Amino acid sequence: MSKDTIHYGLSDPEQNKRLASKADAIKQQARKDGVFFAKKNRPTLTEASLVPYIGRYATAFEEILAKEQGEIKSDMQQSTFTRFKEDMVKRESQIDARIETLEHENQLDLRALDGKPKPHAKKHNPIFAIVLGIIYIGELYYNSLAFAYLGGNPIGAYLIGASVTLIEGILAFAAGKNLVRIEEGDRSRYLQTVVFILINLGIVIAMSTLRARMGDGLQTHTPTWIFFLVNIAFLAGSIVFSKFFFPSTTDTDTASATEEQHRIIEERTAEIKQLLSEKESLKKAFDQEEKTYLYVISLAKTVYEQIDAQYRETVELFKTENLITRSDLGTPVCFLHTIPPLNTTKNNKS
Secondary structure (H helix, E strand, O other): OOOOOOOOOOOOHHHHHHHHHHHHHHHHHHHHHHHHHHOOOOOOOOOOOOHHHHHHHHHHHHHHHHHHHHHHOHHHHHHHHHHHHHHHHHHHHHHHHHHHHHHHHHHHHHHHHOOOOOOOOOOOOHHHHHHHHHHHHHHHHHHHHHHHHOOOOHHHHHHHHHHHHHHHHHHHHHHHHHHHHOOOOOHHHHHHHHHHHHHHHHHHHHHHHHHHHHHHHOOOOOOHHHHHHHHHHHHHHHHHHHHHHOOOHHHHHHHHHHHHHHHHHHHHHHHHHHHHHHHHHHHHHHHHHHHHHHHHHHHHHHHHHHHHHHHHHHHHHHHHHHHHHOOOOOOOHHHHOOOOOOOOOOOOOO
8 A cells, every 4th residue: 555645444455364364263263162161161150250261362363463563563663753753853943043043144234234235347338448449459550650660570560569559558557547546645556656657658758759750751740749649648548447447445345345245145045045945855754754654553553453353253252152052051250341452562552
């Protein structure tokens, strides 16, 4: 039979056949014994105990009961279920305590956040980046032309021009980044910013002069100050770009702290979800274990009731055959007493 369902009062058909076969043999013996003792008018009419006459039947059925319940293993199942229940209650208590702690910590962190949302990457208008990119390309082109004018390999000239443009950009971005992250009294950043700008100005002056000479060689006669203003525009654009795009130290630290708090809260929430899932799994496992336990206990109870019924029927057969056959036509006092129960001390009791 399936153990997924509790079958109160039901038992295995094979077990019933086996039990009926054993009980029939004992009943046949009880009939013979009833006739045998009746011919001697025993038990006597005044005997108060029936045990000397039916004790062998009680013993036989107790042995059957012990074997059948031994196969059912209700004692073992009860011990297993009790241990499982104790472990489950202990684990559930641990889970509840852990969830309570996690929820309390989350409440404290949420109160500290005071409604601050999880920070997201700042979105920027791409137009400024596109304009700056065009300026960079122009700067790269004119720098490369200037170096090509000095002579040498054209590829080398472009590589040198690209390197100079990259250095200008890095220094400009570094200066702009420092400007937004400078804090009061932070002399090192002030000094760095000044150095970055001075180096860039030096490069700007040098490149402006070189471009002006290139213009004279090509007979365009473009004044140096025009190239200087173009380079200054490139430098200023890079600084402004970096100032807009890089967050301040305070903003960075605040965002980092807020993000960390949200991360910790999310981790605790995930752990709570996992613990609740484990608790639900424990509940399902307990329900299944309880069904199995109740099934086995019910089966053990049914087996006991069936064997006890066969035992009492056997005793009644003994008494019936004895009363029919005896010559004194009387009824012994012990026949009127309650039939002694089977001894189940060593077996499962329901």
